[in-house]
Amino acid sequence: MSEGIIGRLIDALTSLPGIGRKTAQRLAFFILTMPKDQAEAIASAIIDVKNKACFCSVCFNITSSETCEICSNQSRDQSKICVVEEPSNIMVIERARVFDGLYHVLLGSLSPIDGITPDRLKIEELRQRVAKGNITEVILATNPNTKGEMTAQYVADVLKPFNIAVSRIAYGLPMGGDIEFADEVTMSRSLQGRKSIV
Amino acid sequence: MRNITEGIILKSFPLGEADLIVTIYTLDYGLVRVFAKSPRKTKSRFGSSLEPFSYNKITFLGNEDNNLPRLIQADIIYPFQSLRDNLKCYIKSTEILEVTLNLQPERLIVKELFYILLDTLKKLDSECNTNRWNLFYKIKLLKYSGLAPELSGCVICNCAGRTFYIHEGAVICEDCFIKGDYPRKISLSQGAINLYITILKWNWDNLHRIKPSDILNSELNNMIDRHIEYRSERNLKTKWFNFKVQQVMGSSVTTP
Ligand SMILES: [Zn+2]
Ligand SMILES: [Zn+2]
Numbered sequence: 001m002s003e004g005i006i007g008r009l010i011d012a013l014t015s016l017p018g019i020g021r022k023t024a025q026r027l028a029f030f031i032l033t034m035p036k037d038q039a040e041a042i043a044s045a046i047i048d049v050k051n052k053a054c055f056c057s058v059c060f061n062i063t064s065s066e067t068c069e070i071c072s073n074q075s076r077d078q079s080k081i082c083v084v085e086e087p088s089n090i091m092v093i094e095r096a097r098v099f100d101g102l103y104h105v106l107l108g109s110l111s112p113i114d115g116i117t118p119d120r121l122k123i124e125e126l127r128q129r130v131a132k133g134n135i136t137e138v139i140l141a142t143n144p145n146t147k148g149e150m151t152a153q154y155v156a157d158v159l160k161p162f163n164i165a166v167s168r169i170a171y172g173l174p175m176g177g178d179i180e181f182a183d184e185v186t187m188s189r190s191l192q193g194r195k196s197i198v
Numbered sequence: 199m200r201n202i203t204e205g206i207i208l209k210s211f212p213l214g215e216a217d218l219i220v221t222i223y224t225l226d227y228g229l230v231r232v233f234a235k236s237p238r239k240t241k242s243r244f245g246s247s248l249e250p251f252s253y254n255k256i257t258f259l260g261n262e263d264n265n266l267p268r269l270i271q272a273d274i275i276y277p278f279q280s281l282r283d284n285l286k287c288y289i290k291s292t293e294i295l296e297v298t299l300n301l302q303p304e305r306l307i308v309k310e311l312f313y314i315l316l317d318t319l320k321k322l323d324s325e326c327n328t329n330r331w332n333l334f335y336k337i338k339l340l341k342y343s344g345l346a347p348e349l350s351g352c353v354i355c356n357c358a359g360r361t362f363y364i365h366e367g368a369v370i371c372e373d374c375f376i377k378g379d380y381p382r383k384i385s386l387s388q389g390a391i392n393l394y395i396t397i398l399k400w401n402w403d404n405l406h407r408i409k410p411s412d413i414l415n416s417e418l419n420n421m422i423d424r425h426i427e428y429r430s431e432r433n434l435k436t437k438w439f440n441f442k443v444q445q446v447m448g449s450s451v452t453t454p
Contacts, residue, residue, distance in 0.1 A: 037400055112292045112439035113250075113299075118446055146249045146282045153285050157447060183245030185277045 005064045006091070009049050009088065029088050058129070060105035060122050062087045070103060077101040079136040083126065083155060085109050085143055093141065101137075106130065109147040110154055123155060130162050137165040144171055159191075199261045203227060204275065206315060207252045210296045212238065218247055220269060222256065223298055223315060226400040228306040232258045232269040244272055250295060251278035251319055280323050287326035289443070294318055297336055300430035301343045311342040314402050321406075329412070333419045334405050336396045336426065345429050346398060347422075349391050360386045362421055364428050382424075390418040 006028055013024035031039060032053060036167075039050040055061070056068035063069065070076060070090070080101025084090055090103050106121040129135065138159055142148035156166050171189035173182050182190070205224035213219050216238040221231050237244035247254050251277045260267030281291040298315060302308075319336040331410075340346045345367070352359040359371035364382040369391075393410050400408070410418075412440035427433055 109222070110439075112289050112436045113296050114215065115435040117439050117442040119442060145246075146288070146379075148280060150285055150288050157285070181243060181245075183247055183274055183277075184273070185246040185249075185279055 004064055004069055005049055005052060006023045023044075025088065038175070055105075055107075058109055059103045059123070061090055061103055078134060080139065081126070081129065081135055081137070082139045082141050084141050084150075085148060085151070089141065101139075106142070106151065106155075107158070109142060109151040111147050118154060118158075123158060127158050130159055130164065135162075135164060137167070140166065144169075161177065180181070199396045200256070200257060200259055201227065201261075201267070202257050205230070205254055205256045206250055206312075206319070207250050207254070208299055209238075209250065210234075210237075210248055218248060219266070220296055221299060222254075223302070224256070225309060226307065228308060229299075230258070231266065231304065233266045234269040234272075241355045242287070245274075246277065247272040247274050249277075249282065251281045251291060253278060253316060273409050278319050278323055281319065281326070284285075284326075285443070287322065289436060289440050290326060290329075291322050293320065293332055293434070294322070296434060296436045297339055297426055300432050301339055301345065301426065308342045309352045309423075310402075311339065314342075317402065329419065330408070330410060331416050333410075333415055333422065334397055334402075334408075335420075336422050337394065338402060340422070340426070340429075341398060345425075345426050347394075349386070349394050350420050359386065360391060362386055362425075364424055367425060367429070380429075384424065386421060387414070387417060389414050390421070393418055410420060439448060 009028045009031070009037035010021070010024045013019050013027050014021055019027070019137075028049075031042075031049065036050060053062050055062070056063045056066075056071055058067050058071045061068040074177075077100050080099075081104050082093060082099055082101060083104045083106060084093070085106055085108060087105050090105065090106065093099055094134050103175060104122065104126045106123060106126070108116060108121050110116055110118060110121065138155075140152040140155060142151045142155075159166050170193045171186070172193060173179065173186060173190050179187075203226040205222035207220060208223055208229075209221045211219040213233070216236045217235045218237050219231060220234050221229065223229050232291045234248060235245060236242050237248050246252065252272075252274055254272040254274055256269060256273075257271040258267045258269045278291075281287055294315070302311070314335065318331050321331040337346070347362065348368035349362065351357060351369065352374055353366065353368035354370060354374040357371050357373070359369045361369060361371075361375070362384045363370050364384070369386075393408075393414055396408060397405065423434055423437060
Protein backbone atom coordinates (compact mmCIF):
# COMPACT_ATOMS: atom_id res chain seq x y z
CA MET A 1 0.00 0.00 0.00
CA SER A 2 1.23 3.46 -0.86
CA GLU A 3 0.84 6.43 1.46
CA GLY A 4 -0.82 9.72 0.63
CA ILE A 5 -3.73 10.78 -1.45
CA ILE A 6 -2.10 10.05 -4.81
CA GLY A 7 -0.81 6.73 -3.61
CA ARG A 8 -4.33 5.78 -2.62
CA LEU A 9 -5.64 6.67 -6.05
CA ILE A 10 -2.93 4.70 -7.79
CA ASP A 11 -3.68 1.74 -5.56
CA ALA A 12 -7.36 2.12 -6.34
CA LEU A 13 -6.71 2.22 -10.07
CA THR A 14 -4.28 -0.69 -9.90
CA SER A 15 -7.09 -2.82 -8.53
CA LEU A 16 -8.93 -2.40 -11.82
CA PRO A 17 -8.44 -5.19 -14.36
CA GLY A 18 -5.69 -4.63 -16.94
CA ILE A 19 -4.16 -1.64 -15.18
CA GLY A 20 -0.59 -2.09 -14.00
CA ARG A 21 1.31 0.17 -11.64
CA LYS A 22 2.78 2.34 -14.43
CA THR A 23 -0.54 2.83 -16.18
CA ALA A 24 -2.24 3.56 -12.87
CA GLN A 25 0.35 6.21 -12.14
CA ARG A 26 -0.14 7.74 -15.58
CA LEU A 27 -3.92 7.77 -15.14
CA ALA A 28 -3.62 9.29 -11.68
CA PHE A 29 -1.63 12.22 -12.97
CA PHE A 30 -3.87 12.53 -16.00
CA ILE A 31 -6.90 12.80 -13.76
CA LEU A 32 -5.24 15.66 -11.93
CA THR A 33 -5.31 17.76 -15.07
CA MET A 34 -8.63 16.75 -16.62
CA PRO A 35 -11.75 18.98 -16.58
CA LYS A 36 -13.72 18.77 -13.35
CA ASP A 37 -17.02 17.72 -14.92
CA GLN A 38 -15.34 14.71 -16.51
CA ALA A 39 -13.69 13.76 -13.28
CA GLU A 40 -16.95 13.96 -11.36
CA ALA A 41 -18.42 11.38 -13.67
CA ILE A 42 -15.85 8.85 -12.50
CA ALA A 43 -15.52 7.14 -9.13
CA SER A 44 -15.68 8.96 -5.79
CA ALA A 45 -12.01 8.27 -5.08
CA ILE A 46 -11.14 10.28 -8.19
CA ILE A 47 -13.48 13.11 -7.19
CA ASP A 48 -11.88 13.11 -3.77
CA VAL A 49 -8.44 13.64 -5.29
CA LYS A 50 -9.80 16.26 -7.69
CA ASN A 51 -11.33 18.25 -4.86
CA LYS A 52 -8.49 18.05 -2.39
CA ALA A 53 -5.27 17.99 -4.40
CA CYS A 54 -3.25 21.17 -4.61
CA PHE A 55 0.40 22.15 -4.67
CA CYS A 56 2.33 22.17 -1.43
CA SER A 57 3.05 25.81 -0.56
CA VAL A 58 6.67 24.95 0.27
CA CYS A 59 7.86 22.38 -2.28
CA PHE A 60 5.08 22.27 -4.95
CA ASN A 61 4.55 18.58 -4.46
CA ILE A 62 0.93 17.53 -4.76
CA THR A 63 -0.90 17.47 -1.47
CA SER A 64 -4.33 17.82 0.07
CA SER A 65 -3.27 20.31 2.71
CA GLU A 66 -1.22 23.51 2.98
CA THR A 67 2.07 21.62 3.18
CA CYS A 68 2.70 18.11 1.92
CA GLU A 69 3.43 15.04 4.04
CA ILE A 70 7.12 15.20 3.24
CA CYS A 71 7.52 18.87 4.17
CA SER A 72 5.61 18.41 7.42
CA ASN A 73 7.50 15.26 8.43
CA GLN A 74 10.02 16.51 11.02
CA SER A 75 11.95 13.23 11.06
CA ARG A 76 13.22 13.92 7.53
CA ASP A 77 16.58 15.62 7.02
CA GLN A 78 15.69 19.32 6.87
CA SER A 79 19.09 20.34 5.46
CA LYS A 80 18.86 18.60 2.08
CA ILE A 81 16.66 19.44 -0.91
CA CYS A 82 16.27 17.24 -3.95
CA VAL A 83 15.12 19.27 -6.98
CA VAL A 84 12.84 17.55 -9.52
CA GLU A 85 10.86 18.65 -12.59
CA GLU A 86 7.48 17.12 -11.79
CA PRO A 87 5.60 15.96 -8.68
CA SER A 88 5.49 12.45 -10.16
CA ASN A 89 9.29 12.29 -9.98
CA ILE A 90 9.11 12.46 -6.16
CA MET A 91 7.30 9.15 -6.01
CA VAL A 92 9.95 7.44 -8.10
CA ILE A 93 12.72 8.74 -5.85
CA GLU A 94 10.76 7.88 -2.70
CA ARG A 95 10.36 4.32 -3.90
CA ALA A 96 14.15 3.99 -4.09
CA ARG A 97 14.25 4.67 -0.31
CA VAL A 98 17.71 6.23 -0.31
CA PHE A 99 16.86 9.89 0.17
CA ASP A 100 15.37 11.19 3.40
CA GLY A 101 15.61 14.94 2.82
CA LEU A 102 13.10 17.39 1.37
CA TYR A 103 12.05 18.07 -2.23
CA HIS A 104 11.44 21.01 -4.50
CA VAL A 105 9.35 20.64 -7.65
CA LEU A 106 10.16 23.09 -10.46
CA LEU A 107 6.96 22.24 -12.35
CA GLY A 108 8.78 21.89 -15.66
CA SER A 109 12.14 22.43 -17.31
CA LEU A 110 13.74 25.34 -19.14
CA SER A 111 13.36 25.37 -22.90
CA PRO A 112 14.46 28.37 -24.98
CA ILE A 113 12.86 27.05 -28.16
CA ASP A 114 9.48 26.64 -26.41
CA GLY A 115 9.75 29.97 -24.61
CA ILE A 116 9.89 28.32 -21.16
CA THR A 117 11.92 30.99 -19.37
CA PRO A 118 13.25 30.73 -15.77
CA ASP A 119 10.43 32.87 -14.35
CA ARG A 120 7.89 30.29 -15.50
CA LEU A 121 9.36 27.65 -13.17
CA LYS A 122 9.55 27.55 -9.35
CA ILE A 123 13.24 28.54 -9.36
CA GLU A 124 12.90 31.81 -7.43
CA GLU A 125 10.92 29.92 -4.77
CA LEU A 126 13.83 27.47 -4.46
CA ARG A 127 16.31 30.32 -4.14
CA GLN A 128 14.23 31.81 -1.34
CA ARG A 129 14.11 28.48 0.49
CA VAL A 130 17.88 28.18 0.31
CA ALA A 131 18.31 31.84 1.28
CA LYS A 132 16.67 31.13 4.66
CA GLY A 133 19.92 29.41 5.58
CA ASN A 134 19.07 25.91 6.87
CA ILE A 135 19.92 24.09 3.66
CA THR A 136 23.41 22.63 3.28
CA GLU A 137 22.95 20.50 0.17
CA VAL A 138 20.87 20.64 -2.99
CA ILE A 139 20.67 17.62 -5.28
CA LEU A 140 19.59 18.36 -8.85
CA ALA A 141 17.49 15.43 -10.07
CA THR A 142 16.09 16.95 -13.26
CA ASN A 143 15.78 14.65 -16.28
CA PRO A 144 18.98 13.42 -17.93
CA ASN A 145 18.09 15.08 -21.23
CA THR A 146 19.07 18.44 -22.70
CA LYS A 147 16.28 20.45 -21.07
CA GLY A 148 16.82 18.83 -17.68
CA GLU A 149 20.55 19.29 -17.98
CA MET A 150 20.31 22.98 -18.83
CA THR A 151 17.78 23.49 -16.04
CA ALA A 152 20.18 21.88 -13.57
CA GLN A 153 22.98 24.10 -14.77
CA TYR A 154 20.88 27.22 -14.48
CA VAL A 155 19.66 26.32 -10.97
CA ALA A 156 23.25 25.59 -9.93
CA ASP A 157 24.23 29.06 -11.15
CA VAL A 158 21.37 30.65 -9.20
CA LEU A 159 22.47 28.84 -6.03
CA LYS A 160 26.16 29.58 -6.44
CA PRO A 161 26.18 32.68 -4.16
CA PHE A 162 25.02 30.58 -1.18
CA ASN A 163 28.16 28.44 -1.13
CA ILE A 164 26.35 25.21 -0.33
CA ALA A 165 26.93 21.75 -1.80
CA VAL A 166 25.10 21.46 -5.12
CA SER A 167 25.24 18.09 -6.84
CA ARG A 168 23.79 16.49 -9.95
CA ILE A 169 22.47 12.94 -10.03
CA ALA A 170 24.88 10.54 -11.78
CA TYR A 171 24.55 9.69 -15.44
CA GLY A 172 24.97 6.19 -16.58
CA LEU A 173 23.75 3.05 -18.16
CA PRO A 174 20.31 1.81 -17.16
CA MET A 175 20.33 -1.20 -14.82
CA GLY A 176 19.42 -4.40 -16.59
CA GLY A 177 20.65 -2.94 -19.87
CA ASP A 178 23.46 -4.12 -22.08
CA ILE A 179 26.57 -2.04 -22.87
CA GLU A 180 26.27 -3.04 -26.50
CA PHE A 181 23.12 -0.95 -26.88
CA ALA A 182 24.43 2.21 -25.23
CA ASP A 183 24.86 5.23 -27.49
CA GLU A 184 28.08 7.19 -27.38
CA VAL A 185 26.78 10.08 -25.26
CA THR A 186 25.40 7.77 -22.56
CA MET A 187 28.60 5.72 -22.68
CA SER A 188 30.91 8.72 -22.37
CA ARG A 189 28.85 10.13 -19.48
CA SER A 190 29.00 6.75 -17.76
CA LEU A 191 32.77 6.67 -18.06
CA GLN A 192 33.14 10.26 -16.87
CA GLY A 193 30.94 9.54 -13.87
CA ARG A 194 32.69 6.27 -12.96
CA LYS A 195 33.22 5.31 -9.31
CA SER A 196 36.02 3.44 -7.65
CA ILE A 197 34.88 0.07 -6.29
CA VAL A 198 37.91 -0.79 -4.14
CA MET B 199 8.47 3.23 -48.13
CA ARG B 200 11.76 3.16 -46.24
CA ASN B 201 13.72 6.42 -46.34
CA ILE B 202 17.35 6.53 -45.29
CA THR B 203 19.12 9.87 -44.96
CA GLU B 204 21.16 12.08 -42.67
CA GLY B 205 19.50 14.60 -40.40
CA ILE B 206 20.00 17.10 -37.60
CA ILE B 207 17.52 17.07 -34.71
CA LEU B 208 15.86 20.47 -34.38
CA LYS B 209 13.07 19.95 -31.89
CA SER B 210 10.95 17.34 -30.22
CA PHE B 211 7.51 17.42 -28.71
CA PRO B 212 6.29 14.84 -26.18
CA LEU B 213 3.30 12.76 -27.16
CA GLY B 214 1.53 10.51 -24.68
CA GLU B 215 3.49 8.62 -22.06
CA ALA B 216 6.87 8.20 -23.71
CA ASP B 217 6.55 9.00 -27.42
CA LEU B 218 7.89 11.99 -29.32
CA ILE B 219 7.15 14.02 -32.42
CA VAL B 220 10.59 14.95 -33.71
CA THR B 221 11.41 17.67 -36.24
CA ILE B 222 14.54 16.86 -38.22
CA TYR B 223 16.33 18.83 -40.91
CA THR B 224 17.39 16.21 -43.40
CA LEU B 225 19.76 16.18 -46.34
CA ASP B 226 17.41 14.46 -48.79
CA TYR B 227 13.94 15.50 -47.65
CA GLY B 228 14.38 18.95 -46.08
CA LEU B 229 12.47 19.57 -42.88
CA VAL B 230 10.50 16.50 -41.79
CA ARG B 231 8.36 15.71 -38.77
CA VAL B 232 8.38 12.11 -37.64
CA PHE B 233 6.81 10.02 -34.91
CA ALA B 234 9.19 8.15 -32.60
CA LYS B 235 7.91 5.37 -30.36
CA SER B 236 9.03 5.41 -26.71
CA PRO B 237 12.32 7.34 -26.93
CA ARG B 238 11.70 8.84 -23.49
CA LYS B 239 11.95 5.45 -21.80
CA THR B 240 15.32 5.05 -20.06
CA LYS B 241 16.14 1.88 -21.97
CA SER B 242 14.98 3.14 -25.38
CA ARG B 243 17.05 2.09 -28.36
CA PHE B 244 17.04 5.71 -29.51
CA GLY B 245 19.29 6.58 -26.57
CA SER B 246 20.34 10.22 -26.77
CA SER B 247 20.11 10.36 -30.57
CA LEU B 248 16.93 12.47 -30.51
CA GLU B 249 18.34 15.27 -28.35
CA PRO B 250 18.63 18.63 -30.14
CA PHE B 251 21.66 19.16 -32.45
CA SER B 252 22.32 15.41 -32.74
CA TYR B 253 23.54 14.62 -36.27
CA ASN B 254 22.29 11.17 -37.18
CA LYS B 255 21.87 8.63 -39.86
CA ILE B 256 18.11 8.13 -39.79
CA THR B 257 15.58 5.72 -41.23
CA PHE B 258 11.89 6.52 -41.37
CA LEU B 259 8.87 4.82 -42.89
CA GLY B 260 6.21 6.55 -44.94
CA ASN B 261 6.18 8.82 -47.95
CA GLU B 262 5.32 12.46 -48.39
CA ASP B 263 1.58 11.76 -48.23
CA ASN B 264 1.81 10.30 -44.74
CA ASN B 265 1.25 13.19 -42.41
CA LEU B 266 3.43 11.61 -39.75
CA PRO B 267 6.05 9.14 -40.93
CA ARG B 268 7.51 6.81 -38.32
CA LEU B 269 11.14 7.01 -37.28
CA ILE B 270 12.52 3.53 -36.91
CA GLN B 271 16.23 4.14 -36.50
CA ALA B 272 18.60 6.95 -35.55
CA ASP B 273 22.33 6.33 -35.25
CA ILE B 274 24.51 9.18 -34.06
CA ILE B 275 27.10 10.34 -36.58
CA TYR B 276 28.18 13.23 -34.33
CA PRO B 277 26.33 14.17 -31.11
CA PHE B 278 27.38 17.86 -30.81
CA GLN B 279 27.43 17.20 -27.07
CA SER B 280 29.47 20.34 -26.38
CA LEU B 281 26.53 22.46 -27.54
CA ARG B 282 24.50 20.95 -24.72
CA ASP B 283 27.24 21.26 -22.11
CA ASN B 284 26.82 24.86 -21.08
CA LEU B 285 23.84 27.14 -20.99
CA LYS B 286 25.31 30.07 -22.92
CA CYS B 287 26.39 27.87 -25.79
CA TYR B 288 23.11 25.99 -25.70
CA ILE B 289 21.07 29.19 -26.03
CA LYS B 290 23.27 30.42 -28.88
CA SER B 291 23.06 27.12 -30.75
CA THR B 292 19.34 26.79 -30.13
CA GLU B 293 18.83 30.06 -31.98
CA ILE B 294 20.21 28.34 -35.10
CA LEU B 295 17.60 25.59 -34.77
CA GLU B 296 14.78 28.04 -34.07
CA VAL B 297 15.37 30.25 -37.13
CA THR B 298 15.59 27.14 -39.32
CA LEU B 299 12.26 25.92 -37.95
CA ASN B 300 10.68 29.34 -38.44
CA LEU B 301 11.85 29.92 -42.01
CA GLN B 302 12.11 26.54 -43.72
CA PRO B 303 8.86 24.98 -44.93
CA GLU B 304 8.45 21.22 -44.56
CA ARG B 305 9.84 18.99 -47.31
CA LEU B 306 11.69 21.73 -49.17
CA ILE B 307 14.97 20.12 -50.19
CA VAL B 308 17.94 22.51 -49.98
CA LYS B 309 21.09 20.41 -49.75
CA GLU B 310 23.41 23.45 -49.61
CA LEU B 311 21.54 24.70 -46.55
CA PHE B 312 21.85 21.31 -44.87
CA TYR B 313 25.63 21.43 -45.20
CA ILE B 314 25.72 25.05 -44.01
CA LEU B 315 23.61 24.15 -40.96
CA LEU B 316 25.89 21.22 -40.20
CA ASP B 317 28.98 23.38 -40.59
CA THR B 318 27.52 26.15 -38.40
CA LEU B 319 27.02 23.64 -35.59
CA LYS B 320 30.61 22.47 -36.10
CA LYS B 321 31.82 26.05 -35.86
CA LEU B 322 29.84 26.61 -32.64
CA ASP B 323 31.19 23.30 -31.39
CA SER B 324 34.71 24.70 -31.63
CA GLU B 325 34.20 28.43 -30.97
CA CYS B 326 31.04 29.08 -29.02
CA ASN B 327 32.29 32.35 -27.56
CA THR B 328 31.98 34.31 -30.81
CA ASN B 329 28.73 35.59 -32.31
CA ARG B 330 29.64 35.70 -35.98
CA TRP B 331 28.49 32.21 -37.01
CA ASN B 332 24.93 32.88 -35.89
CA LEU B 333 24.88 36.00 -38.06
CA PHE B 334 26.44 34.22 -41.05
CA TYR B 335 24.00 31.34 -40.76
CA LYS B 336 20.93 33.54 -40.50
CA ILE B 337 21.90 35.48 -43.63
CA LYS B 338 22.53 32.30 -45.63
CA LEU B 339 19.28 30.81 -44.33
CA LEU B 340 17.39 33.91 -45.50
CA LYS B 341 19.06 33.61 -48.88
CA TYR B 342 18.06 29.95 -49.32
CA SER B 343 14.57 30.73 -48.05
CA GLY B 344 14.19 33.46 -50.69
CA LEU B 345 13.85 36.11 -47.98
CA ALA B 346 17.20 37.90 -48.05
CA PRO B 347 16.75 41.62 -47.39
CA GLU B 348 17.75 44.04 -50.16
CA LEU B 349 20.33 46.42 -48.73
CA SER B 350 22.42 47.49 -51.73
CA GLY B 351 20.84 50.86 -52.42
CA CYS B 352 17.25 52.10 -52.59
CA VAL B 353 15.01 49.30 -53.82
CA ILE B 354 12.92 51.78 -55.83
CA CYS B 355 15.38 54.20 -57.50
CA ASN B 356 18.64 52.34 -56.84
CA CYS B 357 20.34 55.40 -55.34
CA ALA B 358 22.37 55.22 -52.15
CA GLY B 359 20.35 54.84 -48.96
CA ARG B 360 20.89 53.34 -45.54
CA THR B 361 17.41 53.20 -44.00
CA PHE B 362 15.97 49.70 -43.86
CA TYR B 363 12.17 49.43 -43.84
CA ILE B 364 11.09 46.23 -42.10
CA HIS B 365 7.74 46.10 -43.84
CA GLU B 366 9.39 46.26 -47.29
CA GLY B 367 12.39 44.12 -46.38
CA ALA B 368 14.57 46.64 -48.19
CA VAL B 369 16.43 49.95 -48.07
CA ILE B 370 14.47 52.94 -49.37
CA CYS B 371 15.96 56.41 -49.88
CA GLU B 372 14.61 59.76 -48.56
CA ASP B 373 13.14 60.71 -51.94
CA CYS B 374 11.22 57.50 -52.53
CA PHE B 375 9.99 57.25 -48.95
CA ILE B 376 6.28 58.09 -48.63
CA LYS B 377 5.62 59.79 -45.32
CA GLY B 378 3.64 57.78 -42.80
CA ASP B 379 3.71 54.61 -44.86
CA TYR B 380 6.60 52.84 -43.18
CA PRO B 381 6.43 53.11 -39.43
CA ARG B 382 9.14 50.56 -38.68
CA LYS B 383 12.59 51.36 -39.94
CA ILE B 384 16.21 50.88 -38.94
CA SER B 385 19.08 53.21 -39.85
CA LEU B 386 22.10 51.15 -40.79
CA SER B 387 25.77 52.11 -40.87
CA GLN B 388 27.59 51.71 -44.16
CA GLY B 389 29.80 49.16 -42.39
CA ALA B 390 26.81 46.99 -41.54
CA ILE B 391 25.52 47.17 -45.12
CA ASN B 392 28.93 46.24 -46.52
CA LEU B 393 29.23 43.37 -44.05
CA TYR B 394 25.80 42.09 -45.06
CA ILE B 395 26.55 42.21 -48.78
CA THR B 396 29.83 40.39 -48.25
CA ILE B 397 28.27 37.61 -46.16
CA LEU B 398 25.44 37.24 -48.67
CA LYS B 399 27.73 37.02 -51.70
CA TRP B 400 30.71 35.12 -50.42
CA ASN B 401 30.92 31.40 -50.56
CA TRP B 402 30.28 29.76 -47.16
CA ASP B 403 33.74 28.19 -47.14
CA ASN B 404 35.37 31.62 -47.29
CA LEU B 405 33.32 33.23 -44.51
CA HIS B 406 35.77 32.14 -41.79
CA ARG B 407 37.97 34.97 -43.06
CA ILE B 408 35.41 37.57 -41.97
CA LYS B 409 35.78 38.63 -38.35
CA PRO B 410 33.42 41.56 -37.77
CA SER B 411 33.75 43.74 -34.67
CA ASP B 412 31.23 43.05 -31.90
CA ILE B 413 29.51 46.39 -32.53
CA LEU B 414 29.10 45.79 -36.26
CA ASN B 415 28.08 42.18 -35.70
CA SER B 416 25.40 43.13 -33.21
CA GLU B 417 24.12 46.04 -35.32
CA LEU B 418 23.55 43.83 -38.34
CA ASN B 419 22.33 40.96 -36.20
CA ASN B 420 19.59 43.06 -34.60
CA MET B 421 18.36 44.16 -37.99
CA ILE B 422 18.40 40.58 -39.29
CA ASP B 423 16.49 39.33 -36.23
CA ARG B 424 13.78 41.92 -36.70
CA HIS B 425 13.55 41.00 -40.37
CA ILE B 426 13.27 37.29 -39.51
CA GLU B 427 10.60 37.99 -36.88
CA TYR B 428 8.59 40.06 -39.34
CA ARG B 429 8.90 37.55 -42.20
CA SER B 430 8.13 34.48 -40.07
CA GLU B 431 5.42 36.33 -38.11
CA ARG B 432 6.91 34.88 -34.94
CA ASN B 433 8.99 36.32 -32.14
CA LEU B 434 12.37 34.72 -31.62
CA LYS B 435 11.85 32.81 -28.38
CA THR B 436 15.54 32.09 -27.93
CA LYS B 437 16.32 35.80 -27.96
CA TRP B 438 13.65 36.42 -25.32
CA PHE B 439 14.96 33.51 -23.25
CA ASN B 440 18.46 34.92 -23.38
CA PHE B 441 17.15 38.31 -22.30
CA LYS B 442 15.33 36.74 -19.34
CA VAL B 443 18.42 34.80 -18.26
CA GLN B 444 20.61 37.89 -18.53
CA GLN B 445 18.09 39.77 -16.39
CA VAL B 446 18.51 37.31 -13.53
CA MET B 447 22.13 36.33 -13.90
CA GLY B 448 23.70 39.44 -15.40
CA SER B 449 26.65 38.21 -17.37
CA SER B 450 27.41 35.57 -14.73
CA VAL B 451 26.00 32.59 -16.62
CA THR B 452 29.05 30.44 -16.30
CA THR B 453 30.84 27.89 -18.34
CA PRO B 454 31.59 24.62 -16.53
ZN1 LIG C 1 5.98 19.96 0.35
ZN1 LIG D 1 14.96 55.85 -53.91
